[in-house]
C-alpha cells in the first residue's frame with residue numbers, strides 16, 4: 001500500500017474540514033491553471049534571466065511533465081528536489097503537482113549525509129538538481145547519493161525543465177490523465193526540528209491549498225501583487241505563506257531572486273515594482289544596514305508595501321526600524337513547516353506589529369499553551385505551544401516512534417516553542433524547549449552535531465548549544481570534554497563534519513573544551529547552564 005508511512009487526519013475531522021469548505025478536494029495547481037486560463041498573457045514569473053507568462057508557465061510545466069514521464073516517474077513517486085532559486089522551480093513544481101509526483105523540498109545546503117537520509121526516509125526514486133549552485137557540483141553530489149541509496153537516478157533540472165513559449169495560444173492541457181488532489185500528498189516539507197536528521201512533513205493538496213489561500217487573504221494579495229521570493233524556494237515561508245503559491249493563486253507575479261543580498265534584491269524590486277516579500281530577521285537587518293549606508297538605495301524600495309519577517313525572533317528594536325527606514329509595512333510571521341502560521345495583520349496597531357509574532361492566520365487553528373505537566377497555563381503566562389488545525393498534519397512521514405513524542409494522543413502538535421498570549425490574542429515567542437540551534441532562520445539539530453562530534457577520537461562528551469551571534473541571532477557552539485591526555489581542535493571537528501558529508505551550516509562556529517559539563521538533577525547535561533557559562537555576557541533568551 002502506498003502512503004502507509006503518512007498519518008492522515010482522523011476521518012471525522014477531515015469530514016468537518018470538507019463540510020466547512022476549508023478543504024476543496026482539488027489539485028494544488030488548480031488555482032494557477034484557472035488564472036492562466038483567464039489571463040494567459042499576464043506575467044507569472046520573472047528571474048534575472050527569464051520571464052514567463054502564465055501561458056508559458058503552463059506550457060513549460062506541460063513539457064516538464066512529459067520529461068518526467070519519459071524518466072519513468074509516475075504518480076505517487078517521490079523525488080528529492082534540490083534546486084537553486086531560479087524560474088525553473090515554478091514550472092517544475094506545477095508539473096509535479098499535476099502528475100502527482102511528490103517533491104521532497106531539500107535545501108541546497110544539504111550534502112551526502114542529509115540527502116542519503118532523506119532518500120531512505122521518503123523512499124524517493126530520483127533526485128532532481130540544479131547542476132551547479134554557488135560553485136558546488138550538485139550533479140556529482142546527487143550521483144554519489146544515487147550510488148549509496150535507493151535512488152535510481154539523478155536528473156539535471158536544466159534539461160528536465162525546458163523553456164516553452166505558449167505564443168498566445170491557450171495554455172496546454174495540464175488536466176489530462178488522472179489528476180491527484182484532496183487528501184493525496186502534494187509535497188513533503190522538511191522539519192529542522194529535534195531528534196537528529198531532518199524529518200519529512202507531508203502536506204496534502206487540500207491542506208496546502210488552504211494554507212496558501214488563507215495566507216494570501218490575510219496579506220490581501222491580488223492580481224496586482226508582485227512577490228519577491230528571496231528565501232530558498234522549497235521552504236514553507238516563500239512557498240505558501242503566501243509566497244509563490246499564494247501570489248500565483250491570485251493571479252499576481254512572482255520574482256525569483258537568486259540571492260538575499262540587497263545588491264541583488266533592490267534592483268529586482270525596482271525593476272519589477274515588487275509589492276511584497278518575506279525575509280528572515282538576519283536578512284532584514286542586512287537590508288536595513290544597506291539603506292543606512294546608502295540612503296539613495298531606499299528609492300529602489302518605493303513599490304514595496306509589505307515586508308514579512310519570520311523564521312526566528314525579530315528583536316523589537318529591529319522591528320521598529322523597518323517602517324521608518326525601509327518605507328513599507330512590517331508583518332511578523334511565526335510559522336512552521338509542520339503547519340500553524342501566526343501573523344500580525346496589516347491593520348494591527350503599531351505595538352502589535354513591533355512587539356508580537358501575531359496570531360493564528362485561520363479561525364480554525366486551535367492553540368493551547370501548556371505547562372510541563374500538560375495543563376493550560378494561567379492567562380498571559382509563558383508555556384509550551386501546542387496546536388491542531390486544517391493545515392497542521394497529525395504526524396511526520398515514516399516516524400511512528402517519534403510521532404508519539406511530537407504529538408499528543410489527541411493529535412495536538414507540540415511545537416516546542418515557548419510563548420505567551422497577550423489579552424489581544426497575539427503571541428510573543430519567549431524561547432523554546434527543543435534542542436535546536438536557529439542559525440539565521442536555519443534550524444540545526446543539536447543531536448546531529450553531537451553525533452558527528454562523538455566520532456572524533458579525542459571527544460569523551462559533546463554538547464551542541466545555541467550561542468548568541470550579532471548577525472545570525474544564534475550560532476552553533478560545541479562544548480566537548482576531551483578524553484584524558486587527548487586534545488580536540490576545531491580542525492578535528494571540521495574534519496569529522498566533512499567525513500560525515502554534513503551540511504556546512506552544521507559545522508560548529510565556536511568550540512569550547514571544558515573539564516566537565518553542568519548536570520541536571522537527573523544527571524543529564526544541563527544545556528541552559530552550559531549556554532550561560534559559554535556566553536555569560538549575553539542575556540539568556542531561550
Ligand code: J2J
Pocket residue numbers: 190191192235236237238241309310311312313314332333334335336337338341357415417429432441443
Ligand atoms: C521566533 N521563532 C520563530 C518567529 C519561526 C513562516 C515563517 C517561519 C517559518 C519557519 C515558516 C519565528 N519568532 N517569528 O515555515 O511559513 C521558529 C520556531 C518554529 C520554527 C519553525 C513559515 N518563526 N520560528 O521558520 O519550519 O521555533 O518554519 O517552531 O523552518 O522556527 O521553523 P521552520
